Amino acid sequence: MTFQEAILKSASCNTRHLLLGNGFSIACIPTIFTYNSLFAEADFSDNPEIELAFKKLSTTDFELVINALEKSSVLLPAYSEKLDELCGKMSLDADKIKELLIDTIANRHPEYPSQIEQEKYSYCRKFLSNFVFKGSKGRVYTLNYDLLLYWTLMHEIDNEGFKLVHNDGFGRDTIVENGEIEVANELTWQGKASNQNIHYIHGALHLFDVGFQLEKFSWVNTGTTLIQQARMALRLNKFPLFVTEGDSEKKMSKITHNAYLFNSYESFDGVAQAGFGKPGNTCLFTYGVSFSENDRHIFNKVANGKIKKLFVGIYGDPSSTNNQHIISLAESLKSSRSIHPLEIDYYDSQTANVWG
Structure with missing residues (x-):
């Protein structure tokens, strides 16, 4: 079906969630986002x-x-x-x-947000508005560690006709000193919060581990590019937080040893479980997700969960080898459910016009 048809079919669900894979980045700039690690x-x-x-x-x-x-x-x-x-x-x-x-x-990454055309941001924000809009409890999870999602969410556009509501969990700490309230310069992760609806499950290039806290680098606040900030941070032994491991078990090891990553993983698990007891009336869309074996830790949550509907984005000919592999793995999630049935529909990801 088309993406629009999938959205209409999902209208019976109370909440839509979104999982993004590398195809999200490839669709924006195919020449530089085709790497695996x-x-x-x-x-x-x-x-x-x-x-x-x-x-x-x-x-x-x-x-x-x-x-x-x-x-x-x-x-x-x-x-x-x-x-x-x-x-x-x-x-x-x-x-x-x-x-x-x-x-x-x-x-392998644009240095400035302005290197992506305004029109692409407009299309992508419209796509995201199906999941994180005012009044929605939808959440967006990404397996990518590039900056495209972050840049798009920050790229406010006048007269859009909709309101994107996004919270990645970062903010400025307040410090009380001598009776005066001071606001910290750094953007740091504020800890587990129910209103965080943007999750970088495998980390991201703008998130840096400084040992006792996790900081978010922002080009807007500094005027310094990601690459320049990253070089300065590495000299101070601050490392970008992302999962570069090549298999699912090693990825899980990294995730479980970091509070931010584990919180995002638990959040996704909560979505997959769709609440306690009976299945909640929610659905999950995937876009650009290859269902590869090294992300098995993600899909096991869907297989063992209670979420009712899964809408899987397919790029190109459904009968191609790659797409048949995706369909086979997606169907295996369905067949693994013994108590709470999982409904799966497939949509043509090109019709989503994510980047125009």
Whole structure:
């Protein structure tokens, strides 16, 4: 069916939720958003020993390898005084990985919001208005860590005819000092809140872990681009929060060890469960989601949940190999339900005109 037909059919539901996958970004700028992971895109040709370090630690997590190298460079001299040169190289390699991480991001992401046409923002905001509008309890979840969703939500347009209501959970802390109330400069995650309706389940490039809190970088407040802010943050050992692992189990390990990520994951679980007891009258739309095995931790929640309806976006010929794979995996969610039936419909994602 068309996206418009799917929306009409979902009108019987009290609430619509949305799950975005990499196809959301590819539809905007196909030439730069076709990567599967930052690790797969990184160029290790000048530093083969760094690539080997990732393999030895069985990870694609940049932060984990950087931390391992930095800690080893400090720890090894305690065991031998002859390792100064090796420790120095480990420390330098940790810095090289930081630059490699930023260079990879820079090569695969627009630097300014203005590099995306105004018309594209208008279409995307109209698409999102089906899920996060005034009076709605809908939520948007994204598996992507690029900035397109964030930029679109922040791109206010005059005379739209609708009101997008969005809350990503970040705000400014207030501090009382000598009887005076001061507002912090940083945007930080305010913790679990029922009104948060935008969730980056796998993190995002503008979210940075500073150890004791999670900060959100904003171009509007600083006039400094993401790439410049990221470079400055990495020099201070602040890392962008995103899940770069290549399989579902490792992704879950990262998610469960971070309060923000785990809260978003629990929120999605709540949507999949559709309330307690009997199934709630809610539905979930997917757009640009490939139903890949490395996101099994996401779809297991739907399989084990009680949400009534699932609308799956299909791009192109439904009989193609890729689409048949998506349909097969989606149907497996349906067949796994034994008590609470799951209704699945498929819609042509091109008819959603997400970016025009």
